[in-house]
Amino acid sequence: MIVKFDHVQVSIPTGKLDEALAFYINILGFSRVVKPLELRQTGAWLTSGEVNFHLGEEDNFAPSGYAHPAMRVDNFTALTDLATQKGLKVRLDTGPIGFMRGSIWDPFGNRIELMQAI
Numbered sequence: 001m002i003v004k005f006d007h008v009q010v011s012i013p014t015g016k017l018d019e020a021l022a023f024y025i026n027i028l029g030f031s032r033v034v035k036p037l038e039l040r041q042t043g044a045w046l047t048s049g050e051v052n053f054h055l056g057e058e059d060n061f062a063p064s065g066y067a068h069p070a071m072r073v074d075n076f077t078a079l080t081d082l083a084t085q086k087g088l089k090v091r092l093d094t095g096p097i098g099f100m101r102g103s104i105w106d107p108f109g110n111r112i113e114l115m116q117a118i
Helices: 017-026 076-085
Strands: 008-013 031-033 044-048 051-058 070-072 090-093 099-105 111-117
Touching: 017 031, 017 044, 017 051, 076 090, 076 099, 076 111
Parallel strands: 008 051, 070 111
Antiparallel strands: 031 044, 044 051, 090 099, 099 111
């Protein structure tokens, strides 16, 4: 039986790790953690609270048109305002009832949904 997610991984273009880290650390507030020695392939591991997020470099990268992680946040407005100030694509959505919800896109076109209970 599944009890919880261990991590979510998104792909980024090969050679763009520094740009990805700037987005995921400086905008979303993740911290980088060291990968175990036996798993030191390309990409990076990030964490924020109990959320583990992995970046995997891909030579033939193409962002998904629809698939995305949805992250619970504690200050939806501050995050979407920061993303807007940085010139990132931001979309505000409605519903479900009881949530502020919207999406931002990383520099490579990966959609990240943000949700805050209200």
